[in-house]
Amino acid sequence: MKLNHLNLTVTDVGAAKDFLMNYFGLKLGGERGRSFAALFDDNGMVLTLMKGKEVNYPATFHIGFGQESEEKVNEMYKRLVDDGFSATSPERAHAWTFYVEAPGGFTVEVMA
Incomplete structure (x- = not known):
């Protein structure tokens, strides 16, 4: 079994998407406006980004x-x-x- 995808709630999908693509080489798989983006790594794992008004991850996340x-x-x-x-x-x-x-x-x- 392998991890298929992980979803992050973010306050700015476009900025997070650009950051992850620019610095970490993720590739854009698709997006819906400014509220959703799907990014792929070299192994096929999908990192999805969804727009949220507030993001409150625990300090260690x-x-x-x-x-x-x-x-x-x-x-x-x-x-x-x-x-x-x-x-x-x-x-x-x-x-x-x-x-x-x-x-x-x-x-x-x-x-x-």
Whole structure:
């Protein structure tokens, strides 16, 4: 059995979609106006984004994207910070990792 899809409620579908496509390589599968988008990863998993007025995920909630090396994590960190996103500094935890606040009201972990 494999995970087929995951749905995130976000405050701004367009901004969240663009963020995930630009930085994490997800591909657009389809969308309905500004209220819904379906994104695919390289393995066929679908991440759907649905518009919500409020987003209240628990503090520890996040989605994660693995990178092939610590150098790639550092490059991603620099790119996101240079582009104005709020991110924690990379650190050694369960992996070489950092967290970034994504547009739309959710957190993304980047790790290797």
